Amino acid sequence: MTCVWDEAFTHPAARRGRCDLEDASGNLRPLPVHRWVHGDRDDDLLIGTIAGWCTGPAVDLGCGPGRVVEALLQRGVPTLGVDGATTAVAMTRARGAAAITRDVFGDLPGEGRWSHALLLDGNIGIGGDPHRLVRRAARLLAAGGSLIVEVDTGSAGWERRATRIRTGSVVTEWFPWSTVGPDALPGLAERAGRRVHRTVTVGARMCAELAP
Ligand SMILES: C[S@@+](CC[C@H](N)C(=O)[O-])C[C@H]1O[C@@H](n2cnc3c(N)ncnc32)[C@H](O)[C@@H]1O
Numbered sequence: 001m002t003c004v005w006d007e008a009f010t011h012p013a014a015r016r017g018r019c020d021l022e023d024a025s026g027n028l029r030p031l032p033v034h035r036w037v038h039g040d041r042d043d044d045l046l047i048g049t050i051a052g053w054c055t056g057p058a059v060d061l062g063c064g065p066g067r068v069v070e071a072l073l074q075r076g077v078p079t080l081g082v083d084g085a086t087t088a089v090a091m092t093r094a095r096g097a098a099a100i101t102r103d104v105f106g107d108l109p110g111e112g113r114w115s116h117a118l119l120l121d122g123n124i125g126i127g128g129d130p131h132r133l134v135r136r137a138a139r140l141l142a143a144g145g146s147l148i149v150e151v152d153t154g155s156a157g158w159e160r161r162a163t164r165i166r167t168g169s170v171v172t173e174w175f176p177w178s179t180v181g182p183d184a185l186p187g188l189a190e191r192a193g194r195r196v197h198r199t200v201t202v203g204a205r206m207c208a209e210l211a212p
Contacts, residue, residue, distance in 0.1 A: 004172035005085040007165050008033050009065060021177065022166045031165070036064045036121065037091070042203040044071070049200040050148055051075035053209050056115025058148075059140060061104045062123035066092025073097055082108060105136055114140045120150045120207065128160045128176025130184075134192040134210070147194065147210040154204070155181035158188070182206055 008019050008031060020028040035043060047068055054077040060069050063081030065088055072079040081092045081099030092099035102108055104126060117137040124130050137147050163177040180188065182199075189196050189210040197211035 003084040004165055004175055005064075005083075006087045007167060007170065007172050009037075009085060009087040009091065019165065019167045021163050022171070023161050023163055024174075028166065032121070036067065039067045039071070042205055043067070045202045046200065046205055046207060047071045048075070049202075050118070050120075050207060051077055053146070053148065053198070054116050056142075056145075057110070057113075058116040058118055059108070059110065059114045060118045060120070061137060062119070062126050063092055063099055064088050064121070066095050066097050066099060068118065068120055069097040069099065070095040080109070104133070108140060111140055113142050115142060115145045116148055117141055117145070118148045120148070122150070122152075124149055124151065124180045125177040128178050130158055130178050130180050130188055131191050134188055134194075138192045138194065144212060146197065146212075147192070148207060149180075149185070149188075149210060150205065150207045151182050151185060152179045153182060153201075153206050155179040156183055157181055158184045185210075 019031045019033045022028050051072055057078045060081045063069050063083045066081050069079045069081040069092055082102050083089050084103050086101050089099045089101045117140045127133050158180040160178045162174045164174050165172045185196050185208050194210040197209045199208045
């Protein structure tokens with residue numbers, strides 16, 4: 001299975017870090033592909049905190065090249081990566097981590113049994129409807145399990161827009177994507193029967209644990 005996101009991980013320009021999300025007005029928003037592949041200091045700090053929140057197996061929805069899956073494994077958290085892009089899954093497996101090529105809205109192993117489901121580093125945008133996505137992720141969880149969600153500290157509320165990936169002159173087809181600001185978190189949690197249990201902010205990045 002290939003998807004538009006394979007472009008972000010395979011194009012040479014993307015590997016060097018130049019890759020953007022483009023909206024219908026032509027606005028470009030840089031995608032941190034270099035960080036998804038290599039991580040950075042803030043990322044390490046964020047993952048360290050998230051690892052401390054994890055008390056059992058985690059599923060990383062839209063795992064990309066797998067650095068979060070690998071880092072959580074190294075910290076003793078059994079983690080499975082799920083991604084729709086075959087390139088991302090291959091890169092995750094090349095790190096010695098487990099990953100499967102699936103759509104997060106399709107059937108996934110361990111439905112209703114995971115301790116934690118992760119939507120990090122932009123992944124709250126998957127599908128263009130964060131309420132639907134969070135409800136779907138919540139169905140993966142065992143009783144008492146938590147969702148760990150990253151929001152965009154540069155946004156307010158939530159927005160859905162048609163988007164495509166641009167790497168230099170190469171563009172993908174349009175697909176729905178959304179951004180969610182910190183102020184939208186309580187409403188997002190509530191509509192999935194959850195509450196914001198705790199948050200962590202590192203530099204410009206913010207994650208929240210949504211507990212039952
Ligand atoms: C914004 S990128 C983030 C990558 C990853 N979280 C990271 O930090 O490296 C979004 C990821 O979600 C994946 N994705 C998008 N839609 C998906 C879907 N419906 N099902 C599974 N994966 C999806 C893409 O292939 C991509 O790897």
